[in-house]
Amino acid sequence: EDQVTQSPEALRLQEGESSSLNCSYTVSGLRGLFWYRQDPGKGPEFLFTLYSAGEEKEKERLKATLTKKESFLHITAPKPEDSATYLCAVPHTGGFKTIFGAGTRLFVKA
Amino acid sequence: EPEVTQTPSHQVTQMGQEVILRCVPISNHLYFYWYRQILGQKVEFLVSFYNNEISEKSEIFDDQFSVERPDGSNFTLKIRSTKLEDSAMYFCASRSQTGPTDTQYFGPGTRLTVL
Numbered sequence: 001e002d003q004v005t006q007s008p009e010a011l012r013l014q015e016g017e018s019s020s021l022n023c024s025y026t027v028s029g030l031r032g033l034f035w036y037r038q039d040p041g042k043g044p045e046f047l048f049t050l051y052s053a054g055e056e057k058e059k060e061r062l063k064a065t066l067t068k069k070e071s072f073l074h075i076t077a078p079k080p081e082d083s084a085t086y087l088c089a090v091p092h093t094g095g096f097k098t099i100f101g102a103g104t105r106l107f108v109k110a
Numbered sequence: 111e112p113e114v115t116q117t118p119s120h121q122v123t124q125m126g127q128e129v130i131l132r133c134v135p136i137s138n139h140l141y142f143y144w145y146r147q148i149l150g151q152k153v154e155f156l157v158s159f160y161n162n163e164i165s166e167k168s169e170i171f172d173d174q175f176s177v178e179r180p181d182g183s184n185f186t187l188k189i190r191s192t193k194l195e196d197s198a199m200y201f202c203a204s205r206s207q208t209g210p211t212d213t214q215y216f217g218p219g220t221r222l223t224v225l
Contacts, residue, residue, distance in 0.1 A: 034213065043114075043201050043216035044153065087153065096141070096158035096166040098214065103152070 002027045002092050006101035013078055013108050021073040021104045023088030033071050035064050036087040038103065044087055047073075078108045112136040114217035116202050122223045123192055131187045131220045133202030142185045143203040143214060144177065146170070153201070159185065192224045 003026045013019055025033065032051050036044035048057045050066040057064050061082065063074040073086055085103040092099055115134045123129050135142050144156040157167045159177055176188045185204075189196055199221050203214040 036216075041199075041219075041221070043116075043219045046213050046215060049213050089153075092155075096143075096160075097155045097168065098143075098145075099155070100153040 002090065002099050004088055004090055004099050004101035006086075006088050006104050008104060009102070010105040011107070013075075013106070015079055015108055015110050016077045018074070018076045018078070020075070021086055021106070023071040023073070023101055024069060025071070025088070025090050027090050028093040030068075031091045033066055034089040034098070035071070035073055036089065038085045038087055040085075047086075075106070078106070080108045080110050082106060083108045114202055114204055114215055116200075116217040116220050118220060119218065120221045120223070122225065125194060125224055126191050129189050129192055129222065131189075131200050131202075131222070133185045133187075133217055134183050135185055135202065135204030136206075136215060137183070139204035139206050139215075141165075141205045141214075142177075142179070143205075144187045145201045145203065145216075146198040147201065147219075148198045156187070156200075189222075192222075194224050197222055197224045 005024045007022045032049055034049050035047040037047055038044045048064040053068045055066050061076050065072045085105045087100055087103045089098050089100045117132045121129055142159040145153050147153045155168050157171045157177055158165045174190045178186050199219045201219045202217045205212045205214045
């Protein structure tokens with residue numbers, strides 16, 4: 001069964017303290033992996049799509065990487081405005097459904 | 111920048127009543143989705159819609175749910191007889207036709223509260 005597991009559930013950082021969020025996935029054939037940011041009471045906001053192992057994408061302080069079993073979202077020198085829940089998702093094998101992980105809640109303190 | 115819009119932002123209804131949640135997808139997108147997120151839980155897939163028909167639905171999407179694209183711009187989710195457990199955020203999403211893993215863009219959501 002396709003699965004997405006994110007860790008840690010919550011992460012508290014000081015401003016400027018770099019760290020990484022993990023997304024482990026189990027799918028029969030990976031057709032892509034998505035990272036979204038979600039603020040409380042809002043819809044998921046697209047960040048990155050990764051398609052193959054070894055691929056990396058960057059946006060401001062965020063960098064997403066992909067291996068055959070997991071993806072990492074690296075946050076460099078985070079700011080308080082980076083506080084949000086970060087969601088990882090993969091397309092279900094052979095269908096249109098997208099499976100989301102439970103997310104990592106990131107808190108960045110000034 | 112094009113975006114997905116949803117109305118209303120918050121809907122309060124009595125158990126057993128029908129509700130219709132509305133979405134306007136990005137204009138050149140052809141694939142449409144509904145998801146829900148119960149407070150504190152994962153985003154869950156409900157249904158996908160393409161070429162005026164349902165392409166896939168989850169176990170959650172039972173006979174109480176229906177979707178429709180009544181015109182060239184709107185995409186609706188109807189819940190015929192709401193239950194307490196239908197209380198959740200409902201998100202609409204759309205994507206273009208360039209590939210099965212093309213990015214889905216989400217709307218801001220409708221918070222449904224069933225009393």
